[in-house]
Amino acid sequence: MSKSKLTQSFKEVRNGLTQEQLAMELNVSRESISKYENGHVRIPADITNILMAKADSPRLAFAIRNEYTKTGPIWLDGPNADLHRSSVREKALEEIAELVKCLTEFSFAKPLKNLSEWEKPKLHHLLEEAVEAITGLEHLLVVVCEETGISYTDVWQNHHTQLRAKGYVQ
Incomplete structure (x- = not known):
């Protein structure tokens, strides 16, 4: 390894x-x-x-x-990564806006197995935008938790408790 x-x-x-x-x-x-x-x-x-x-x-x-x-975001630590809370917030908003645009423009009306060859790249792009939004949001979560001392684990545990309470998970 x-x-x-x-x-x-x-x-x-x-x-x-x-x-x-x-x-x-x-x-x-x-x-x-x-x-x-x-x-x-x-x-x-x-x-x-x-x-x-x-x-x-x-x-x-x-x-x-x-x-x-081998899934999920990786920590951004390259020379172009700016992890100041304001920069992370702006990047998260940018990525969310791009995802919302893709979601708005793509139709899920027909079964996805019946997508035409020209629709498949649009779906693939939508999925890439979703991953970028997830990465932006997770970095925002980490940066805020680290800066404020809010427990990252507690945030997730509270979320899981809410999902169970709403009947989304057992």
């Missing part, structure tokens, strides 16, 4: 603890911590769950989802 955002996030979550101290907290060997951090061994799901409960790190959540599912 090569170094990844997950191994970087794992190191950040250690937050000043030595590998030995974290190993004791996680009930694993110090050598295991070293292997996780260096990308030599995949971090087990139970360890990532413990780390999320302990650290409530939105960036770790991003990295876990991407590492294990």
Whole structure:
């Protein structure tokens, strides 16, 4: 396994603890911590769950989802990423507007399996806009949670509770 955002996030979550101290907290060997951090061994799901409960790190959540599912947004850390709350807000609004435009222009009236060849690229574009909007919104959530100290995990848990209360999930 090569170094990844997950191994970087794992190191950040250690937050000043030595590998030995974290190993004791996680009930694993110090050598295991070293292997996780260096990308030599995949971090087990139970360890990532413990780390999320302990650290409530939105960036770790991003990295876990991407590492294990190869889906979802990845943390934007390139030279063109501006993660100031105002910039993230503006980008999220821009991406949402582009998605709304695509949704408004695309008809879902007929079964999607019957789309013509010229309609399929429009649907694909709509899906790309949805992913960009999701990425923008998730970055907004993370930036605001990190800056204010609001728990990222609690925001999601509250959302899940509301979904259950409304009968959308069991």
